[in-house]
Amino acid sequence: MSSLLEDGLKKCDLPEENIKNLAEKMEAYIKEIILFNSAYNLTNTSDYDELVIRHILDSLSTYQIINNLIKESGKEEIFIGDIGSGGGLPGIPLAAAFPQVNFNLVERMSKRCAFLENCSAILNLKNLKVTESEAEKIPEESFDFITFRAFRPLDKKMIKTLLRITKSGGFLCAYKARLENIKEEMSEISNIVPEYQVKKLFVPGLEDSERNLVLIKK
Numbered sequence: 001m002s003s004l005l006e007d008g009l010k011k012c013d014l015p016e017e018n019i020k021n022l023a024e025k026m027e028a029y030i031k032e033i034i035l036f037n038s039a040y041n042l043t044n045t046s047d048y049d050e051l052v053i054r055h056i057l058d059s060l061s062t063y064q065i066i067n068n069l070i071k072e073s074g075k076e077e078i079f080i081g082d083i084g085s086g087g088g089l090p091g092i093p094l095a096a097a098f099p100q101v102n103f104n105l106v107e108r109m110s111k112r113c114a115f116l117e118n119c120s121a122i123l124n125l126k127n128l129k130v131t132e133s134e135a136e137k138i139p140e141e142s143f144d145f146i147t148f149r150a151f152r153p154l155d156k157k158m159i160k161t162l163l164r165i166t167k168s169g170g171f172l173c174a175y176k177a178r179l180e181n182i183k184e185e186m187s188e189i190s191n192i193v194p195e196y197q198v199k200k201l202f203v204p205g206l207e208d209s210e211r212n213l214v215l216i217k218k
Helices: 003-011 016-040 048-060 062-074 091-097 110-122 155-162 179-187
Strands: 079-083 100-109 128-132 143-148 166-176 195-199 212-215
Touching: 003 016, 003 048, 016 048, 016 110, 048 091, 062 091, 062 143, 062 166, 062 195, 062 212, 091 100, 091 110, 091 128, 100 110, 143 155, 155 166, 155 179, 166 179, 179 212
Parallel strands: 079 100, 079 143, 100 128, 143 166
Antiparallel strands: 166 212, 195 212
């Protein structure tokens, strides 16, 4: 077991009792990414350390923020959509970290969907399903929360689509980098999204890179 992964998970403020099991699942997931990356173009790297830091730990750096959103919702059953899931980031790490939450990984490319289904089976993620679809074809108000790392920048068409498939009172959770870029991006859609929150993220191993989560409430 990699100490880089286990130590990183601890620093992401995940519950101590969950870390060993989660680390084992993420090790298995990383192996699958490395095995299939060249064929499926899942991530921009197949380097183990980079996958741990830039993809797994980055995905899970939001753990406490999302956990608080779940608690504040007051709902017994929560549905999270990971839109444009690609290789399953952040959806697969989050589904492994939140076994009590229903995750739906929405991805339009069939071969990537096959990869996601395979990972779900290998990691025994019973709370996860994969939907081969474009976001535009997902039914209205399907999700309490939506996560994504894929859309850069957020344009008017995509933000309307994402809000349409979010339940009233739900949140879009957008993984983003520099605050100045976020401000510029959000100013372009200010007539649709007049208010938003930016939560600073701590990603172990990426201390020199600015990472933020943008929360947009419907």
